[in-house]
Amino acid sequence: MADLDVRALDGILALSTLVTEDLERFEQRHGLSTARVHLLWQLGTAGPATQRSLADALRVSPRNVTGLVDALVDSGHVTREPHPTDRRAVVVTLTDAGRRFVAQLQKSHRNLARTLFGAVPEPRLAAFVDVLDETTRTFARLMEEA
Amino acid sequence: MADLDVRALDGILALSTLVTEDLERFEQRHGLSTARVHLLWQLGTAGPATQRSLADALRVSPRNVTGLVDALVDSGHVTREPHPTDRRAVVVTLTDAGRRFVAQLQKSHRNLARTLFGAVPEPRLAAFVDVLDETTRTFARLMEEA
DNA sequence: TATTGTTATACTCTATAACTATA
């Protein structure tokens, strides 16, 4: 049996893989890819945005955002609107269909959380979240230093 | 503050993202992509394999394996050897450089586990791993049913 | 001058289908 810390890391990755696969099935049922769903999720949580700010938020190139927005305009999930004051920029906005999709995704996310952790007693789950939070903060700090 | 189960799920995904980014930096330092590293990792843990069995293990198409092996032969990490009994098949084997890379990757993995979880007291970490294991088993079972 | 977004180009990962050699 591997060390406890390696088992913890492998466990995180295994569970994350299962969750990701579940998300991909959700995406496929809606005919959307992970990259496009990321963009929709970003719009859903942060509101309408220029392509430049989307590129920064998603940490991809502006050229990449052009392609993703093209596809999402074609599929009817977003629209390009003129920026009110900067005529170089466009504002990408969710359509009704886009908002419905994001709402379904959020609901699916909550359902998954309940399915996964609903049976874990509250004190154990609270301790679990604590370890997760501490570890994430520690790691983020270490990565900034390096 | 979101429900505890949603916080647990989001925490898993956030930590997994950080770990994945760390792995990608490691890969880039070695001039390898995630897909190629998966194949090397598979060879490192399960030993030499035919392309067909690699396609099954990685759950990608045989055609995809051809491309990945082509690239890894070019970069000197694997070789194609004739199959001892089946002249249709090739056996993909790690070179010395491939084995060194996998060994470094495993070492980096262990170091990361220690960095992440080394400061967590053993009883808390054991409880953490228990929740992780239970949740993963529950989820895997549910997905098989569906 | 600097910034926003697009066109041009290219690379990787991925898939399916048709094909060859072998089982």
Added chain:
DNA sequence: TATAGTTATAGAGTATAACAATA
């Protein structure tokens, strides 16, 4: 007939560089 792997083709995601319009 069935299987292992390759060639042919295609599409998505990603990147950089050059460019046009605007700030």
